[in-house]
Amino acid sequence: MNELNNLYKNWIKDEVSSPDVEAAKEAFLKQKFPPAPVPASGPFWGAPSFRFALVGCMALLLVLKINPIDHATVSDPAQITTAVLVSENPTPDPAADASEQPQTQIKKLGSQMGPTVAYQKNFSDVQITVVWVFPKGA
Amino acid sequence: MRDDPDLGLVQxxxxxxxAAFSALFRKYYNMVYAVAYGVLNRREESQDVTQDVLIKVHRDIQKFKGxxxxxxxxxxxxVNASIDSVRRRKEAEPIENVGDFLASNTIDPRRAASQAELKERMQEALQKISAEHRAVLVLREWENLSYEEIADTLQLEAGTVMSRIFYARKALAKALGIEYHEVES
Structure with missing residues (x-):
């Protein structure tokens, strides 16, 4: 009888473990019983990490309300000047051809934040811009 | 209420x-399919019955009183849904006498050309047994239910269950050419 039992059990086991049967199972379960939506009082919203993030956001909003960021606008540039940097060498060689050196444009800008200077320098096909802002009182 | 491991999910x-429904059905889908297949022996029909059963349980869950x-x-x-499905497709009449089983259908499984052939013979042999016999067979041999549990499930007498299992095993062994001696394991 053991042989009969084994044959029978293997016959059903092969069928139940068939990939087609497993695929049909997943398709049916997803179609008929989709995952339940996460409730507002569920584990996600009640998670300590979420609560901490929520408190942090609220604190930040409170701080910004008390001490708002001064959104200074950049006024029209009061003056634009152009200077040629002949050389970075402290003792420049007057005989050197100035046209061979990369030129740096220096622009002085007026700003409510304070004195602002923009440096622009071209390297082959790359332009690098550095903006210095000197806050008022600094 | 009986000690039921699924009590919480069912409630x-x-x-x-x-989500509880989904968990229950994911847990028992394979079981339902195995029982349906044990009775029906046909994949598509078994899949249909499995889905019908789960939909019915979903709809009538309140009818479960514990x-x-x-x-x-x-x-x-x-089992009820599977047997109903069999009746709808006009199964072969159940055998009354195991001796009526056609000897020409028997093969020596040790000489079977392939496992697939043996599976096919198993399927053919099972089709010679009534749906009611196949039901008790799958609950006993695959689900490992006791005679009392099967009797409780199918609302039969324990003696009826034993009798059906005896004849089902004997018929199957005959069809597969296996020597059969009733030794309860």
Whole structure:
């Protein structure tokens, strides 16, 4: 009888473990019983990490309300000047051809934040811009 | 209420919790399919019956009163649905006498050309047995239910269950050319 039992059990086991049967199972379960939506009082919203993030956001909003960021606008540039940097060498060689050196444009800008200077320098096909802002009182 | 490991999920499902339904059905889908296949022996039909059973349970979950374990109730619904499906497609008449089994259908499984051929013979042999016999066979041999549990599930007398299992095993062994000696394991 053991042989009969084994044959029978293997016959059903092969069928139940068939990939087609497993695929049909997943398709049916997803179609008929989709995952339940996460409730507002569920584990996600009640998670300590979420609560901490929520408190942090609220604190930040409170701080910004008390001490708002001064959104200074950049006024029209009061003056634009152009200077040629002949050389970075402290003792420049007057005989050197100035046209061979990369030129740096220096622009002085007026700003409510304070004195602002923009440096622009071209390297082959790359332009690098550095903006210095000197806050008022600094 | 009996000690039912599914009690919590069932109560949540009865409250309308779809996640509980999903968990229950994911847990028992294979079981329902195995029982259906044991009775029907046809994949597509078994899949249809499995889905019908789960949809019915989903719809009628309130009818489960806890008089038995949920799993027992599920067995009952599955067997009934499977037997109904068999009746609808006009099965072969159940054998009354094992001796009527055609000897020409028997083969020596040790000489079977392939496992696939043996599976085919198993399927053919099972088709010679009534749906009611196949039901008790799958509950006993695959689900490992006791005679009492099968009797409780199918609402039969224990003696009827034993008798059906005896004849089902004997018929199957005859069809497969296996020597059969009734030794309860």
């Amino acid at each position: 949540q499902a009865q409250s309308g919790n779809q 008089d038995s374990k949920f799993k027992t109730w599920l067995y009952r619904v599955t």
